[in-house]
Amino acid sequence: MPLPDDDHTGSRIREQRRLARLTQRELADRIPYSLSLLNQVECGARPATPGFVAAVAHALRVDSSKLTGPPAVTALPADRLLALVAPIREALDCFDLGPNPDLADSRPEPVLVTEADALCQQVRATHLRAAAKALPALIVELTHLVWTAPSTAGWRALSSAYRTAHDVALKLDHPDLARVALDRMGWAAGQASDPCIEAVQRYKRATLWRSATSTPLITSGQALLAGQTSREALAVTGQLHLGLATVAAKAEDATAVESHLAAAREMADRVGGEAADVHWLSFGRVNVRLHELGTAIVLNDFDRALGQARSIKLPASTLTSRRARYLVDRALAEMEAGSAKTSLRYLAEARKVAPEQTRHLPGTRATIRGLVHMSRRAPDSLGGMALWVGM
Template sequence: MPTDDRPGARIAQHRKLAGLTQRGLALKIGYSYSMVHQVEGGHKPASPEFAAACARALHVDVTTLTGQPYMTELQQDRLAELIRPIRESLDLYDLGADPDVTARAAPRLVAAADSLCEQVRAAEINKVARALPGVIAELTTAAYRTPATELWAALGSVFRTAHDVTVKLGFYDLSTIALDRMEWAAQRASDPVLAAVRQYMRGLVYHREGEHTIGLRLVDAGHRILAQGEENPASLAVAGQLHLGATVIAARAREADTVKTHLDEAKKITDRIGEMGHVHWLSFGPTNWAAHELSALTEMGRYSKAVEKAKKIAIPDSWPSSRRAHVLIDRGRSEMEIGRSEAALKSILKAREVAPQQTRYHPGARATVEGLIHQQRRTPDALGHISAWLGL
């Protein structure tokens, strides 16, 4: 790899290895030659959707181009040392009950699984990562010793939390393993809603890699799983969330009609059930609908419209910090793209205040700050500080 470790330099390196010119890569990914030239030259940031398009065209994982996981910052935050225990806990799922583990009573284990979900939504990543392997080991042992639907469902929940943590820290390969374990537990719990949540999250994995066709197929698979069970508020909330996931996946592919179709379907469900914040710890409802509309507009490059919509989103106090930060990062990205540098910096600083660890490892936050640096003739202290904090 080149000594310059920016995403743009990584893209240039892998483009050359693939035998492509900048114009050749531009044709493959549907961006202009000028955009490719500016990103590789360090004059524009590599947005998440641009990096995903390049990864798909160059047949590499998107993390190869973004440089994730960001090991220097992970080591500084004492998070790197927590990954191996999580990896081991996911790998040992099929060994049965651990004779060295004394599991708590089922109600306490279910409460522990719920607590981890709540904490990761509150963006307490370090705290969750430390507790996660132990809870997985206890629940796995308890479920093998006394098979019960509630224990298998709780185990599926902690595997979902493992996915959330590893995605936020940039270990996408490990997050995929966590989703496989989630399916394994969901089958034993006979829980179609949990299985459909897993398909939703799988769809977003492929979204990050720029594979929108596969992502949309996974969303459809989630709907088919839900159709096998009875309709209730929980299944409706997950169906709505599947539609919202599809809007972001389709937006990255610039399929505006598909985006509108799924937004409309999700809106029908929000009109029926309102806010549903505790269905497998999703945040489905009118607020999340508006947040996904903002994400879709940002993905499609409709930045002025995205900023206009962002101003109208009223986030309730009960909303989790992780979702609040995500909205602020999307807003900051759109503000940066239309030249509202001060507003964009305020949005990213607010995201750091709300969810510092999540913001530090979020590729969108990094791309926005990098873009702000290129726009400024003189770097304000606040921008310099957050740039150093992000490791740029």
């Protein structure tokens, strides 16, 4: 079943009505408007007047903003979210201010390098809040370090911290801040003179906001690694091909998608196993298969996506963030196949595995919305899931 492509007040009224487990007749009986008008508003044939919206909101016991506009997807209250994000923004702003006079007793380089790796692992395990709280102080200390005792290891660690800041900001629905973090990452990568890190930075820029510059950014990253055959370079090159496959899927170019997936498979075979220790990536055969699933979904080839999803067996070592993404993709594919109960089960499993990440993934909302439209009366479990994501 295709996802509904309407996004208007009437469609949101229909969603909220079904989440309240009411038929159109039952809702019409609770408002001073006819069943015929309600039906026409829900299907988009008639506009919803302010009075109509107010009456429906009162009957459904929801705020009218849930009916008149897309709800916010931020998981945390605004004040708590700001408390996490604002210190990261301030830390990113200190990159060109030189040594910090308040850090005469800063921790030694090996300790900071180790912490940068640890925070990266926290994000990959979807412990976003813990990483967000520790990140600003680390960035400040690493910035002081590279100004007072610059070294390749220090610049690489700072690049890692900036990459972590990007991931946290993006997962907390702050794409503008994520872009600033990537700019800082590019600056630090250039100072480290590490082409692999520079290539990863361009890949992340390309996939943050897919636009006309996405393909040139990734191919410029590939050019930085041309002729290099180290395991590190092969893993990054393979990841760049996966990025190009994703961009091609967005452009509905199935031929280019398969070409880049094939190149990524070749790189995975040459790398052997999962390269989980290469510049915060985890490239390998499993990652390629997950991208095959993801690109099939983007191309709306749900028969193929479902077959791929059902054939993937994730090893126990799979990153939590990657496992959650697979479960959401699997839920979406099952929903499209009409398997509502199975879809909801995989969505619930994703929520259990990585609640912070699952709440923010676009596929989560798309799946819940599709399940609501499939249900004459949404079951309590689906209603609870919709409430959890803010629908």
